[in-house]
Amino acid sequence: MATDAQRPERLEVVPGGIAAGIDWEAVYREHVGAVYRFVYSRVGNRADAEDVTATVFERALPRLQAGAATLQLRVYLYTTARTTIADFWRDRHGTTLLDEGRPVAVVGSDDESEDRDQEVERVLSVLPGNYREVLELRFLRGYSIKEAAQAMGTSAGNIKVLQLRALRRAAQEFAG
Amino acid sequence: MSDKQLHKAVDAMLADKRIPGGSLDDDEATMLQAAARLRGSRPDAAQPRPDFVDSLARRLRRRPVSTSRRYFLRGAGIAAAAAAVGVGADRILDATVLASHPTQGATGGMLSPDSGVWTKVTTLTALRTTPVVRFATGSVTGFVISNRGVVTAISAVCTHQGCILSAAADSTELVCPCHDQTFGLDGRPNSGDYYLQPLPALQHRVDGDDVLVLVV
Numbered sequence: 001m002a003t004d005a006q007r008p009e010r011l012e013v014v015p016g017g018i019a020a021g022i023d024w025e026a027v028y029r030e031h032v033g034a035v036y037r038f039v040y041s042r043v044g045n046r047a048d049a050e051d052v053t054a055t056v057f058e059r060a061l062p063r064l065q066a067g068a069a070t071l072q073l074r075v076y077l078y079t080t081a082r083t084t085i086a087d088f089w090r091d092r093h094g095t096t097l098l099d100e101g102r103p104v105a106v107v108g109s110d111d112e113s114e115d116r117d118q119e120v121e122r123v124l125s126v127l128p129g130n131y132r133e134v135l136e137l138r139f140l141r142g143y144s145i146k147e148a149a150q151a152m153g154t155s156a157g158n159i160k161v162l163q164l165r166a167l168r169r170a171a172q173e174f175a176g
Numbered sequence: 177m178s179d180k181q182l183h184k185a186v187d188a189m190l191a192d193k194r195i196p197g198g199s200l201d202d203d204e205a206t207m208l209q210a211a212a213r214l215r216g217s218r219p220d221a222a223q224p225r226p227d228f229v230d231s232l233a234r235r236l237r238r239r240p241v242s243t244s245r246r247y248f249l250r251g252a253g254i255a256a257a258a259a260a261v262g263v264g265a266d267r268i269l270d271a272t273v274l275a276s277h278p279t280q281g282a283t284g285g286m287l288s289p290d291s292g293v294w295t296k297v298t299t300l301t302a303l304r305t306t307p308v309v310r311f312a313t314g315s316v317t318g319f320v321i322s323n324r325g326v327v328t329a330i331s332a333v334c335t336h337q338g339c340i341l342s343a344a345a346d347s348t349e350l351v352c353p354c355h356d357q358t359f360g361l362d363g364r365p366n367s368g369d370y371y372l373q374p375l376p377a378l379q380h381r382v383d384g385d386d387v388l389v390l391v392v
Contacts, residue, residue, distance in 0.1 A: 041217065
């Protein structure tokens with residue numbers, strides 16, 4: 001799979017993958033949810049996720065219209081998404097993407113979110129307990145600083161310090 | 177960015193708002209990206225709004241295919257040359273291809289099967305609404321093309337590696353799904369990526385409203 005992702009332009013033809021009348025809009029609707037989730041998980045908010053997703057599909061439209069085979073198109077969409085997300089971080093904040101150098105893992109299944117959840121779970125599982133807890137409370141369950149402080153039996157100031165330390169450590173794990 | 181600003185950025189993300197602009201160092205950026213990964217993994221999170229999905233579909237529908245077509249072209253030199261003289265990249269490309277392949281013939285010859293049968297593949301009526309019609313018989317896949325009232329027929333098999341071409345949405349060219357190769361409606365290859373033979377022509381005739389092609 002990694003090989004496919006690195007060389008999206010050299011994929012073989014899938015027999016029967018090319019329909020005579022290309023309904024690119026149906027193909028778009030089939031993929032837009034997964035691409036949006038992929039993007040959201042890398043920009044972190046709705047407005048930017050919508051902008052970046054729109055750019056991905058604008059860039060990929062000729063491929064959609066040409067009727068590329070499904071796997072080939074998925075690889076192309078995620079590769080394009082990665083490039084567009086990297087552009088976003090560079091243009092907006094002058095930085096690189098966390099996992100920029102790594103190949104995009106695209107599997108035959110339609111559920112990209114499954115891979116991502118596994119990655120997040122892996123990272124959370126290797127963190128120290130209090131790091132994991134503060135990240136779960138704040139970022140997965142949406143607790144305020146105050147609520148998280150109560151839940152963990154500590155001060156708001158401690159939560160603030162702890163969440164940054166936990167994010168820094170999680171970032172290392174994601175990048176590693 | 178100070179820790180205070182970093183907290184502001186985190187708070188913005190938790191409120192599903194854009195992170196305030198401005199430079200981040202790599203350490204800060206990766207922390208915010210890790211936060212984004214966590215936010216995106218919430219089971220109820222990150223579904224696109226139906227309104228967004230619909231409005232993007234409308235935007236894509238409105239995009240002219242001719243401007244999108246530049247994504248098929250490789251080589252910054254060609255794009256830069258086109259920008260410099262203010263004409264479309266496709267025109268420059270035509271000139272580039274012709275200049276670099278001066279011996280390339282205008283046609284790929286005629287496909288004339290030994291035991292061909294005249295077979296109706298489309299109608300003039302159909303060609304009036306869809307000027308490029310693809311057809312497949314048992315052994316031949318081709319296009320019937322109506323270009324300013326002149327009907328032609330050519331093979332739909334890419335001369336690179338044999339993938340089946342499709343008509344571009346605006347019916348101005350034939351697109352290979354495999355390698356970003358396009359052909360003009362006259363069957364000549366459009367791009368400089370590969371040096372390809374033109375598409376073979378097919379024998380065809382018009383009988384009343386019917387368009388027939390000599391195929392097997």
